[in-house]
Amino acid sequence: MRPDYGADGLYGLIAGVRRWLAGCEDGLPWRLSNDAVKRPGEVLVFWLVDGLGDAFLQRYGVGSVLLHHRRRRLTSVFPSTTASAITTVMTGLAPYTHGLTGWFINEPRFGGVLAPLPLTRRGKGAVRGASLLSRLFPFPSLYQQARKPCVVIAPRHIAGSAFSLRHCRGARVEAYRGVNELVARVVETVRALRARGGGYVYAYYERFDALSHRYGCRSAPVLEEFARIDRAFGSLLERLAGSGAEVLVSADHGFIDNPRERRIRLDTRREVAAMLASALFGERRAAFCKVRSGAEHEFEAWARETLPGKALLRRSADLVAEGLFGPGIRHKRLSERVGTHTLLMERGWTIIDRVPAERPPELIGVHGGLSAEEMWVPLIGARCD
The missing domain is CATH 3.30.1360.180 (Gyrase A; domain 2)
Incomplete structure (x- = not known):
């Protein structure tokens, strides 16, 4: 199946976030028809669970808080992979523009085929070069263009990476360890942003993806991890009750298994x-x-x-x-x-x-292709009134 770069895709969702950060309140893709147009001090939270496909959610999420709050499904970008989709989430640009067309990209300027997220070359170690980051990633981040304060909440082991810092320009970065600490960081940040008149929180969680790769996307460790994420999401909604925050959850891609x-x-x-x-x-x-x-x-x-x-x-x-x-x-x-x-x-x-x-x-577990399981991701949303 083909990626949707309009209202039914991850790219379109982030285009809506960009408009919201610029002060626009109309036609936002997560808004329900009965939502109020403007709420003073509003905070938008976007929690991206790496690898949580819509097919998985519907098959294994029966009775879950996440499935209960599912609004619809979106397509990923192409390729349906972290390097391409996460860069779209953090810039508002499609792969056609940001140029990160997979985990590996061909870059003759820096010695051949390299992985842009860890900044390593295939079989040759770390990538180095004059003005490396500005040449590899010459585009602005989503947060540099925002009219509202932005906070990125990222795993401790990648929060300070060169890729993260380059793509988080304009935002404050908070590091966490474990899903419970992620929830605590989001709650603290929402409260702080409300006191400042509102803002945007982007939280990234990668463990579901790592377990799916290692054990397979229907394995017991993955199902256990989904249960932990669902409990954390329920806890987040409880702790944000009365804050007026809008909480969105989606993913960068889904998974299939590769025998x-x-x-x-x-x-x-x-x-x-x-x-x-x-x-x-x-x-x-x-x-x-x-x-x-x-x-x-x-x-x-x-x-x-x-x-x-x-x-x-x-x-x-x-x-x-x-x-x-x-x-x-x-x-x-x-x-x-x-x-x-x-x-x-x-x-x-x-x-x-x-x-x-x-x-x-x-x-x-693998992804990157055009199957429905890889391409469809859920759009989950809840307002914490």
Whole structure:
């Protein structure tokens, strides 16, 4: 399925947040028809639970507080992955504009394929360079453009990372450890912002995603973690009762599982790897390929012959033209970031390669593709009157 960059997508939700931060109160995508237009000292809280797909919520959330407050569903961006979607949440820009088109991006200026969130190169350690952050992330954050105070609440181990600090410019950053401390930080921040006349709180929680990757998206550890998150959400609503805060919960993507027999290793196919001018980038569910000049037809023939039922090969330029990466001003390095061809993996399938000194993690739960489970995320909302 295709991403929606309008009212029914995560991008559209953040466009509404941008308008709200600019002082607009009309046409906000989380507002119910009977909501009052303006409330003095209003605080908007957006809690993003990394990896909480709408299909999971509806299948396993029966009786939960989160499902009770579910309003509707939204699509993620493409690729349906953290690097692309979280950057949209923190900038208001689509991948077409911010250029982070997956966990790995192709960046010849900094030595090849790198991961922009931890700022590491595939198999080569940390990325360094003059004016690194401003060159990799030349766009302003959502918070720099706001007319209301903003606070970002992030896990302690990433709150001070270069990526976080770059994308949190204009906001105050609060660190936490564990979901109960996240709730406490949100409650404290809401009270402080109300005293200042209102503002915006963005809270990010990543443990659900980490457990889904490691154990699978329907595993016992994931179900236990969902129960903890649901209890925390219920506690948050109780502690904010009477504050007038609007609390939204959504996600950056959902999950599917990737059985071992549906994992393709490109590095075992030397004749195919020789057709590529770089390592794969993007996602293992949506892999971008930089095919060597002159090898395009041979690579396409290989895909037609060997990948039916496993992957669909598309020219990347066609996906850009079709709007899969969203609207906006085109990132000047978008062509580099999406390569010449894209392997859109079929349900349950992934593809990876390997570079020297790299050990790709074994992931059971995966995302990044265009299945409904990966693309649909919930929009949960509650007003704490």
